[in-house]
Amino acid sequence: MNCRETLPMLSGYMDGELDLVNRLEIERHIEVCPECAHHVRNGRDVQAVLHSARLYYRAPSGLEGRVLTAVRTAERAQQPRSRALLRPASGIAALAALLSLLWMAFAQVARANREAAVTQQVTCSHVRSLMANHLLDISVSDARTLTPWFNGKLDYAPPIVEVTRQGYPIEGARLDYLIDRRVAALVYRHEGHVINLFTWPAAGGDSQDLRQESRSGYRVCRWTMGAMTYCAVSDLSAQELMLFAETIKTHTVPLEYENCK
């Protein structure tokens, strides 16, 4: 390093702002160059003078109060109206209310979407089942044969409700794939109409109310009971499908009872 390169870096050297490589280069240069060494000494002298002289202007005692007053006045002038809203208690409450409202709306929409998807899928499955040879995997009409047939095919035991005497004989059963899982489909017949009854473990709590929708000319009736969701699809009239659903509901043996048998 020569003087031309060293000179601009001397203050950085004095202030300890150089990296190791440059610092060592400068140290080496100063050892052999009296001019640059002189610059450093002079610089340190100036530093010493500045540090020893009483040059610092501390804030006068009244300044802090003056600043705080000005700042608070400015703050009040800045937000004259929004202050009440920004009060912490009401602000937090409002925020919480808003969040819970948003959450409820979100949950509502999500549920509606899920239900619409289920309705669409069971309707499609019902229509497919009516096409040639898609209706039944097994053609038996009693629970005693059907229950073991589902064994190993599903990760749950679908309830099999026999309501032949009420006018809804079982024709058989089928495995189906709905809402990302394998589900049981029981096939009932009522005065020539096919009723598909899908059952799968419920995701939420019980909602024994019957909810009916129609899609593409078919009716879908849904309810949840004993941790199971039931979904009946048919081209029966709304009233007839409701009657079927009620019949199934009243004849469903509670799970606890079944386990005790």
Added chain:
Amino acid sequence: MHVFITRRHSAFEKAILPHLDAAHNLARWLTRNDQDAEDVVQEACVRALKYFAGYHGGDAKAWLLAIVRNTCYTHLRRHRSHELTLPFDDELLNLVSDAYNPETLFLKGLETAEVHRALEALPAEFREVIVLREMEGLSYKEIAEVTEIPVGTVMSRLARARRRLQTCLSDSHEKGIHHEL
């Protein structure tokens, strides 16, 4: 309401009040006047409050000093525009003050008043880097942040500021010696 304002201000106050001395020192050296310095600090703090929403932690001192510095220059432009010279040119000043001065300094006996006068006589651009470095102990990076110039320029400006100060102080020292004789 009062609870809230106090709480919100206390975050702002916590950020600026510890640096009120630094703010005042810089303002006083740049304006060279007691009353102006206090006015500038007050105005700068009100400005800082407006920008506080955009301040996300970090070095509060450098942040506040940058606002104080800008407020100082606005104040000087408004009230004492004759004091501000043309845009500062580091290279131009370089020609004058980079010459080698073989004189050895004996500054130890200098009076505070002499040092004070020499520093006040420096151009504002030199004065501010000296104040920020020697009195506030800011790093080059922080000085660069406050004065909005590159770190390399901070280094060369400090070098020139010190050489100027040294020349000025030796002159006044010599005069003092001659005076005594």
